[in-house]
Structure formats: C-alpha cells, structure tokens
Amino acid sequence: MNNVYIYDGSFINLLNLLYYLLKNNIRPTNIKKKGYLGSLFDYLIELDLRKINKSDALIKKLGKTVIHHIYYVYLSEEENKEIIIYYYLLNYFKYGPNLNKMRNLKCVSETLRISKKVGNEAHKMKGFIRFKELKNNILYASFAPDNNVLEIVSLHFKKRLANEYWLIKDEKRKIISIYDKKDFYILNEEMFNISEYILSDNELEMVNLWQTFYNTIGIKERKNPRCQMNFMPKKYWPYIIEMSGENEKSC
Amino acid sequence: MNLNEKLQILADSAKYDASCSSSGSKRTSSLGNTHIAGICHSFASDGRCISLLKILLTNICIFDCKYCLNRRSNNIKRAIFTxxxxxxxxxxxxxxxxxxxxxxSSGIINSPDYTMELLIKTVSLLRNKYHFGGYIHAKSIPGASDYLLKKLGSLVDRLSANIELPTENGLKLLAPNKDMHKVDHIMGYVRDNRSRNYVPAGQSTQMIIGATHETDLDIMTKSENMYNNYKLKRVFYSAYISVNKDALLPSLNIPPLKRENRLYQADWLLRYYNFKVSDLLDQDSPNFNILVDPKVSWSLKHLDEYPKEVTTCSYNELLKVPGIGITSAKRIIKSRSHFQLTFADLKKMGVVLKRANYFITCNGKYNINSELFNKKFIEANLVLEDRKENAEENMHQLRLFHE
Incomplete structure (x- = not known):
C-alpha cells in the first residue's frame, strides 16, 4: 500500500505535516495537495495539521537558507515537490548545514535546482512585468509565470513602487496581489473583481513612446532573434507590451 | 517636432553604446530603488538587454569623429530634449x-561645460524634484570642469567616459577633437573621489573594435591598464559598424562580432579568472585565435601541465580548465571534502564536460581514451564544439548580409 499524506496546499501546513512525519519516523510514499485523486494502490491519509502547530518552531530550527530553498521549491509547479522537500529535510537532520554541499544526493541537487529555477523566474518577472496606468492612477499588470512567484515579485514592487497603488494579477493561478501603499495582500480573483479596466489619458501615448524606443534601440546589423528569444522566451511575450504584437507577425 | 520623433532620433543616436548594466548600486527613494544585481527589462532585436532608457540629450555635436553617426559633418536630423x-x-x-x-549621454553642444550643465540639470531634476531613486548612468563630457564632474557624480550611480580607441595614434586619426588625456583625467578623478555617495556603481568605458588597425594585444593591454589604474568596473567592446563613409575608415560589410566576442571572453578572464594579458597574447601572436575561445587557446599552449586531477588541484588551477567556471570551481572545492566526486557529479555541478573532459582526471580516471590525449585531436574537437555552438548564429548573420 502507498501511504500518501494529504495537506491543504498551504506552506504552514506542509511544514506541520513534515514535522509530524519526521518526528515519528514515518516514510510517506508521497505527499500531495488536497484534491489529489490517487491510484488504486494509494492509501490517502489526512491529518488535522493545524493542531500540530509546529511550523514556527521548524522555521526557527532550520534557519534562513534552508527555509528559503524549501519555500522556493514549494512555490514551484514540480510534480513531486513535497516529497523532494521531505527527503531534503530528512537528510538535513542527518547531515546538518553541510547538506547543501552534497550535490551527489538527488534530493539536494533537485532542491537546489528547483529553488534556483523559481528564483530565476522571479528575477526575470521583476523585469518583464508591465504596468498599465488606469484612470485613477492605479498601476495594473498581469502575467502568467510558470511558478507561483507573485509573492516574490510583490515584495520587490512594494519597495520599488512604494508610493503607488498597484495590482498584479497571476492569470494562471487566478490570484491577484493588491498594494495599498502600506502592504500587499494576495487574494483569489473572485474575491476582488474589477470588471473593467479604464486606461488613463496618457497611457496609449506612453505605450507608443516605449514602442518607438524599443524598435529604435536594436542595431539591425547585429540582428539576432535566437539570442533575443533565449533571454526573453516567447511564452512571456503576450504580457510584455512591446512584444505582444510580435506573436501574430512572426507566426 | 513631437516627443515621439525626438525619442526616435535620440535613441537611434545612442544605440551604439554597448553598456546597459544596472547593477552595483544600493539606492532607495520614494519612487524607485536600485537592484544590486541589476535587472533586464527587455531584449532588443539584436539580443542585447534593455535595462536603461538609453538616449542622448542631444545629437548636436561640435566634434567631427570619423566613426560617429553624430559627427558635425554628417547631414542628419538633429534634436534636443529639454x-x-x-x-x-x-x-x-x-x-x-x-x-x-x-x-x-550627449553630443557636445556649445562647449563641454555647457553640455555637462545640461546633463546635471536633467539628473538633478529627476533626483530632487521627482525623488527618483532608480539607476542613472551618465556619460561625462571630456574637457568639462572638475566642479561639474563632482556635481554630476554625486547624483548618478555610474559615470563613464568612452576611450573609443586603444592608442593615441588611432584617436588622432579618427577623432582629432578628442584628447585621451582628458578621458584619463575623468577616470582618475572618479577613482579618487568614489564613495557611497559618489558614483557608487563605479565607472566604465567603451572601445570600438575594428575601425583601426590596432591588434587585440593593443586593446587588451589598454583594458588591463585601465582596470589596474582606474579600478574600472567594466570595459565594453563594440564591433565597428560602418555608419559613415570615409577614406580613413575600413568599409566592413559585417561587423567583427566574433572578434568582439573573443575580446569579451578575454576580458572575463582578466577580471575573474586571474589571467594577465601577457598569459594570453604576445608580440608574436598579438591577436586571438578566432576559432577557439582564449581559455581553450591558453590551455592548448600549456598542454604539458594537463590533465589536472580535480579532486586535489587548487582553485586557481580549476579556474583555468576550459569548461569549468567560477561557480562550478567553487562547488567542486566545497564538496570534494564531503564525498568522492565522479564525472556525473561534475556535470551536476555545472562543469561543461564536452570541453573539460580533455583536461581533467577525476580520481585518477581520464574520461576519454587516454591515447587520444594529444594537441591536434583536442584542438580539432574543441574547434568543432565552438562552431556547433555558434553555427546557428553565424548562419543567421551570413544570411542577413547576403540579402
């Protein structure tokens, strides 16, 4: 029988569950988010994780670097991310802080690889996100990253655009980050629905200026679409204003 | 003239400047901040990163540098931003x-001081009226007074002055109004005054590649001197593009992009891999081998020192192995005391085995047939590897210029 432990998808309860499993020396076959259907041989186990209430203690014990890595893995869309984190922590309690140097262990190389991948995408999004100015001066952006990086980019824009009201919508996950000049809140799309986004008066002029700049700055004698696409993959183009028209042109 | 037209003219005139980095500064304000690692916001059709709004204040210029689109004697549309x-x-x-x-950046209008004052006025408005905390890279104008240099540097993150050509002779020939000593003066001034509040992200410069007959040795020697004497953050290399027709200029159909690429690779070796120019080039071979990168070239010359044993050799030795970079060298050093490395582990750590294979052993094991450890075989394979990597790009370049 495969013992598959179920959690609600939150990071806190994932930590609670991991604490419980490690503490009691339980080896799960897999750990899955609620809604997992399972196969014929799966035995699904769902605990009352709130009761365990050990997430804070675990965060404290593991320290900044380890938490950073497992949190970033948690934000990824990797198929077996939870069980990778489980094995990473299992080995962490065996080897301690030297673990990150042991890239020959699969759970280590996978954790570091996925964490880096998520970090890289978040960094890219800090550059590729494009805001539109709405009628009431609110800045609005939408994007569709592979990984759940909305919180990471929100932290960035909280510092950068501290004196603006802004909204960032993740079209893939249907969640939206709202900043009120003090802090940001991440909500489900249904909880915050603007049916119409009316652009400010000079928005189109600015988009035009940017388009002019973008088209002018490339040197035609050095044209290199492959290099351009390596750095700025096509999947992001629909949300990058200077590229959104390119899709139809080149296809 | 409307704003769109101006932007078009003044971005077009600014696009030949290679620098677009936005790293190395920590600044915050009510609008904006800088990111220590820099952020790329877009990529232009030539594959170069767009991080900064790269424009000239004006393309009006009293100078007549032969290679420059904005030279006085060119009949082009001129514009000036307020x-x-x-x-x-x-x-x-x-x-x-x-x-x-x-x-x-800017063409030189009226005089260096006048131009500099316009630049300062602009940047000062941004910082003081708009409380702009984003990254600002300004070009300083050679020949401007020191007090202006002081003022501008206190407002920006990076200041640069382009040296343009590596030797004074080259400069005299193509840019008769330019004086190398004035650029030297700026670099010296910035070096002596740099602090958290003065040009925090440091200074950079740029050289044009292929407009004169100077060798790679001339160019790299100049770079090395500038890195050592002025603590420059970066030297940028810009393959010469024929924008003007002039008897003194070469008429190149294709910009020397491969040469530019080799110079950048060598520049990295100087800054991060503890190489000296004298390791890489000398009077007998003053130019880089265009077929392989400078590190491979160096390793082939020193083949008698190879293969290196990765489990015991020093960090510095690891750095000099083709296919091993700074990150992978550090990872090897960190982890080799914790477990026994294998070739598969090296690969996981980011070592490019198809290059490194020829130059290393791992626990005494050579990964390919050891009878093949000879210069001709290795060189041929690495040249092929280099070509494969660049094939598509080259094909595209060629197609473009045959059209």
Missing amino acids: PEEICEITINFYRRNYIEGLFL
Whole structure:
C-alpha cells in the first residue's frame, strides 16, 4: 500500500505535516495537495495539521537558507515537490548545514535546482512585468509565470513602487496581489473583481513612446532573434507590451 | 517636432553604446530603488538587454569623429530634449516597469561645460524634484570642469567616459577633437573621489573594435591598464559598424562580432579568472585565435601541465580548465571534502564536460581514451564544439548580409 499524506496546499501546513512525519519516523510514499485523486494502490491519509502547530518552531530550527530553498521549491509547479522537500529535510537532520554541499544526493541537487529555477523566474518577472496606468492612477499588470512567484515579485514592487497603488494579477493561478501603499495582500480573483479596466489619458501615448524606443534601440546589423528569444522566451511575450504584437507577425 | 520623433532620433543616436548594466548600486527613494544585481527589462532585436532608457540629450555635436553617426559633418536630423521632457519619459517608463533607470549621454553642444550643465540639470531634476531613486548612468563630457564632474557624480550611480580607441595614434586619426588625456583625467578623478555617495556603481568605458588597425594585444593591454589604474568596473567592446563613409575608415560589410566576442571572453578572464594579458597574447601572436575561445587557446599552449586531477588541484588551477567556471570551481572545492566526486557529479555541478573532459582526471580516471590525449585531436574537437555552438548564429548573420 502507498501511504500518501494529504495537506491543504498551504506552506504552514506542509511544514506541520513534515514535522509530524519526521518526528515519528514515518516514510510517506508521497505527499500531495488536497484534491489529489490517487491510484488504486494509494492509501490517502489526512491529518488535522493545524493542531500540530509546529511550523514556527521548524522555521526557527532550520534557519534562513534552508527555509528559503524549501519555500522556493514549494512555490514551484514540480510534480513531486513535497516529497523532494521531505527527503531534503530528512537528510538535513542527518547531515546538518553541510547538506547543501552534497550535490551527489538527488534530493539536494533537485532542491537546489528547483529553488534556483523559481528564483530565476522571479528575477526575470521583476523585469518583464508591465504596468498599465488606469484612470485613477492605479498601476495594473498581469502575467502568467510558470511558478507561483507573485509573492516574490510583490515584495520587490512594494519597495520599488512604494508610493503607488498597484495590482498584479497571476492569470494562471487566478490570484491577484493588491498594494495599498502600506502592504500587499494576495487574494483569489473572485474575491476582488474589477470588471473593467479604464486606461488613463496618457497611457496609449506612453505605450507608443516605449514602442518607438524599443524598435529604435536594436542595431539591425547585429540582428539576432535566437539570442533575443533565449533571454526573453516567447511564452512571456503576450504580457510584455512591446512584444505582444510580435506573436501574430512572426507566426 | 513631437516627443515621439525626438525619442526616435535620440535613441537611434545612442544605440551604439554597448553598456546597459544596472547593477552595483544600493539606492532607495520614494519612487524607485536600485537592484544590486541589476535587472533586464527587455531584449532588443539584436539580443542585447534593455535595462536603461538609453538616449542622448542631444545629437548636436561640435566634434567631427570619423566613426560617429553624430559627427558635425554628417547631414542628419538633429534634436534636443529639454530636461523636463527627459524626466517625463523616464518617470513614466519607470512607473510602468519598462526600465530600470536612465542612461544619459550627449553630443557636445556649445562647449563641454555647457553640455555637462545640461546633463546635471536633467539628473538633478529627476533626483530632487521627482525623488527618483532608480539607476542613472551618465556619460561625462571630456574637457568639462572638475566642479561639474563632482556635481554630476554625486547624483548618478555610474559615470563613464568612452576611450573609443586603444592608442593615441588611432584617436588622432579618427577623432582629432578628442584628447585621451582628458578621458584619463575623468577616470582618475572618479577613482579618487568614489564613495557611497559618489558614483557608487563605479565607472566604465567603451572601445570600438575594428575601425583601426590596432591588434587585440593593443586593446587588451589598454583594458588591463585601465582596470589596474582606474579600478574600472567594466570595459565594453563594440564591433565597428560602418555608419559613415570615409577614406580613413575600413568599409566592413559585417561587423567583427566574433572578434568582439573573443575580446569579451578575454576580458572575463582578466577580471575573474586571474589571467594577465601577457598569459594570453604576445608580440608574436598579438591577436586571438578566432576559432577557439582564449581559455581553450591558453590551455592548448600549456598542454604539458594537463590533465589536472580535480579532486586535489587548487582553485586557481580549476579556474583555468576550459569548461569549468567560477561557480562550478567553487562547488567542486566545497564538496570534494564531503564525498568522492565522479564525472556525473561534475556535470551536476555545472562543469561543461564536452570541453573539460580533455583536461581533467577525476580520481585518477581520464574520461576519454587516454591515447587520444594529444594537441591536434583536442584542438580539432574543441574547434568543432565552438562552431556547433555558434553555427546557428553565424548562419543567421551570413544570411542577413547576403540579402
């Protein structure tokens, strides 16, 4: 029988569950988010994780670097991310802080690889996100990253655009980050629905200026679409204003 | 002339400047901040990163440098931005997250001091009226007074002055109004005054490649001197593109991009891999081998020192192995005391085995047939490898110029 432990998808309860499993020396076959259907041989186990209430203690014990890595893995869309984190922590309690140097262990190389991948995408999004100015001066952006990086980019824009009201919508996950000049809140799309986004008066002029700049700055004698696409993959183009028209042109 | 036309003219005139980095500064303000690692916001059709709004304040210029699009004797459309216009575009672009900041350069209008004052006025408006905390890279104008240099440097993150050509003779020939000593003076001034509040992200410069007959040795020697004497952050290399026809200029159909690429690779070796120019080039071979990168070239010359044993050799030795970079060298050093390395582990750590294979052993094991350890075989394979990597790009370049 495969013992598959179920959690609600939150990071806190994932930590609670991991604490419980490690503490009691339980080896799960897999750990899955609620809604997992399972196969014929799966035995699904769902605990009352709130009761365990050990997430804070675990965060404290593991320290900044380890938490950073497992949190970033948690934000990824990797198929077996939870069980990778489980094995990473299992080995962490065996080897301690030297673990990150042991890239020959699969759970280590996978954790570091996925964490880096998520970090890289978040960094890219800090550059590729494009805001539109709405009628009431609110800045609005939408994007569709592979990984759940909305919180990471929100932290960035909280510092950068501290004196603006802004909204960032993740079209893939249907969640939206709202900043009120003090802090940001991440909500489900249904909880915050603007049916119409009316652009400010000079928005189109600015988009035009940017388009002019973008088209002018490339040197035609050095044209290199492959290099351009390596750095700025096509999947992001629909949300990058200077590229959104390119899709139809080149296809 | 409307704003769109101006932007078109003044971005077009600014595009040959290679620098677009936005790293190395920590600044925060009510509007904007800088990111220590820099952020790329877009990539232009030539594959270069767009991080900063790269424009000239004006393309009017009293100089007549042969290679420059904006030279006095060229009959082109001229434009000039007002400081307010530049602020408007910068702030609006920045709020929409199009850019990381501003890269402001200028043709020389009236006099160096006059031009410099216009640059200062613009940047000062941005910082003081708009409280702009984003990245600003300004070009300083050679020949401007020191007090202006002081003022401008206190407002920006990076200041640069382009040396353009590696030797004084080259400069005299192509840029008779330019004086190398004036550029030296700026670099010296910035070096002596640099602090957290003065040019925090350091200074950089640029050289044009292939407009004169100077060798790679001339160019790299100049770079090395500037890195050592002026603590420059970066030297940029820009393959010469024939924008003007002139008897003194070569008429190149294709910009020497491969040469530019080799120079950048060598530049990295100087800054991060503890190489000296004298390791790489000498009077007998003053130019890089265009077929392989400079590190491979060096390793082939020193084949008698190879293969290196990765489990015991020093960090410095690891760095010199083709296919091993700074990150992978550090990872090897960190982990080899914790477990026994295998070739598969090396690969996981980011070592490019198809290059490194020829130059290393791992626990005494050579990964390929050891009878094949000879210069001709290795060189042929690495040349092939290099070509494969660049094939598509080259094909594209060729196609472009045959059209």
